[in-house]
Amino acid sequence: MTDATAHDVDRALAGEYVMGLLSFDERRSIQARLRQEPAFAEEVDTWEAYFAGLNEDYGTIHPSRQSKARIDARLFAAPKRKSRWWVPISLVTAVLAMAVIIGFFMPNLGDAPHLAAQLGSDESNYSFSVSVGDEGDVLDIALTSGDVVPDRTFELWLIPADGTPRSLGTFNQSERLSTATIQEGALLAVSLEPVGGSQTGAPTGPVLATGVLDDA
Template sequence: MIPEAIEPRRALIGEYVLGLLEEPEASEVRALIARDREAARMALEWEQHLLELADELPAQSPSLVLWERVQQSLGWAPAAQANAAEGAAGWWNSLGLWRLTSGALALLVLLSWLPGVLRDAPSGDSFTAVLQVPGESAKPGWVVTVDGDGTLKLQSLVADAIPAGRSVQFWTLIDPKDGPRSLGLIEPGKGVTLSAEQIGAVQAGQLFELTLEPQGGSPLDRPTGPVLYIGRAVLIASN
């Protein structure tokens, strides 16, 4: 049962983000986040807060065993490697790995789909963002890459069916005080490339999202429809 009061609802969403809820309660919260913009915002606030806490932990390089377990969990590793990775179960289930799923997993998914993205990179900073269904983890739908010259590429990993009379709009947000900025309409299942002039400066933690809007796009200067996919930029190379 989803609480009506704001604070109990926020606490419940926090438990969901931490992975503490069991079915069917987890499914109820997942459905709430998918349909309710305020609930999705709460989930993002929790994820950001937990990421900030994780950032205070000392950095550690994953062991070979952990790396193999990550590959196996994402469906990249052969069965033989999967057996060798069983010893990493404690690591995989630990809160410390949440940081990997929030940040480094974005890089892992990116490298799987775009193996040459870092080769011959220009001299500026490079970023990536894995856009996922709100409240879902490790289920990428789109990948954003920003190379060293500021060019943004948005690549689809899914082929969603969009209702007739609706459009998918691409947004970015750096500072909530400035509000979101539209990056244009997106054709589902097809990628797009935007220039540095169209994108502007990009920084770590910058929000990217795709929303379902009326045909032709939002009538306002902000999203009006449900969030389809959302994610934050992660710095992957600094020059």
């Protein structure tokens, strides 16, 4: 294979990765290459910048008072044990609403989602749509407003009742993540992390958005 042909293949592969057309195992392989091959990571950044304009058609949805109260009750009840991480009150303004399904970035979703959420915050211009299928073990997430940051990645976290976050995986524009069964009422958060994700088991970068899964 010539260098020119290899470059064309990598460029097409980077585009398929950004558009969410690859399988779970293929995406894992691509994420490993992103950490090891700067030239390939640059191809992915180029595609992400090219498609970023599609997010401009989707506005920010502000939460109702009931949604805010529900999130506060989950986050700020008396903890069962000391938590290693906390979510600032000002960040917990995410909306419980139907997920914005972006067909271009989230293809092949099949049936309507079982659970959905729109993650957001008054302190950042980022928002993310989340949907979970009937089985509850596959989650689709997509960036709906805000910019991809070079040499950084988004990481999705599940915040259980004890307040200790558990990573559900990293993504850029969009991702389909395999998880343990996730249920209605689950509190989710997105942080900005180094490529490859947090190495500490908890968010190390700023928390960009939060929200709670509800019936779709």
